[in-house]
Amino acid sequence: MLLNLGDGKSPVANRGSFKKLNKEYAKEEKGGDTNPNLDLDGDLLNALTSKNKKGDKIEIGIFKAGEQGKADGHNNFSGKSTLPTRRFIPSEREKFKKSITVGIKQIINDNKVIRQPEEDTTIIPLDENIFNIDIDEVLGRSFFDEFGI
């Protein structure tokens, strides 16, 4: 999300790039930079965090009370904001853009604990000090001769 926001792009699917900042505002507050990265003092994006929820859910958002007004000003979930909508959190009917959902799936896959069925047999290593296997030694030279290697 932060990488997208740094480029002034919405992390929300089909929301594209944010509207550029007004030139006067940019000159006054951001040294002329019109990149709409939602980053003026850093407080809003520093407050972008996640919470673990029951079951297989997490919540991502701005939970710090002092930053929620600012967050709604950009996301306009309340419908009361007069600012150009720069949505950085998906509404209930929206989702994150693909690169983010793919990343989430990768994280889940990398952290999946696969329960192995109980084995009827146990394999005991013959020698725990073995750390390097020489394939020529294991298969024998004649094996490679057979394949012309």
Next chain:
Amino acid sequence: MANVRVKVDTRKLRKNLSKVNPAINKAIAISAPQFIIEFIKKGISPVASVGGRFVKYSTSYVTAIKKGYVKNKKRSPVNLTLTGEMLRSITSKATSTGATISFTDDKAEYHNKGTNNVPRRAMLPSSSGEKFNRNIELRLREVATQVINKILG
């Protein structure tokens, strides 16, 4: 005697495999600095355990920026860039086991480790157990995959 027989010659494969490691290391040495700088410029630490965005600049520094005492400097994102000299000092070199990446500018050490007056803003993993953030790790893995596909594909 077997009626159906095939001979598998893996000499070419083995020869190509020997090229993989050096090529991956070289590609990582070229790509990693670009990824690192991209993150820093957006105010995000490339280091995983430090997590997310760099610590904000001090109130006094932000005031100085607002008053125009620090030329060409924005108060956010915290991109560790004033003249750009420090970030330009990033260097990398492929080694036999991977790549080494470093900043040659003296200021880098102050930021990377932090001092009594400067909070730590980690640019490179330095303590044991630290690693690049997940996004950079995935990108490096992708670089390695591309190299493998190019050589063996």
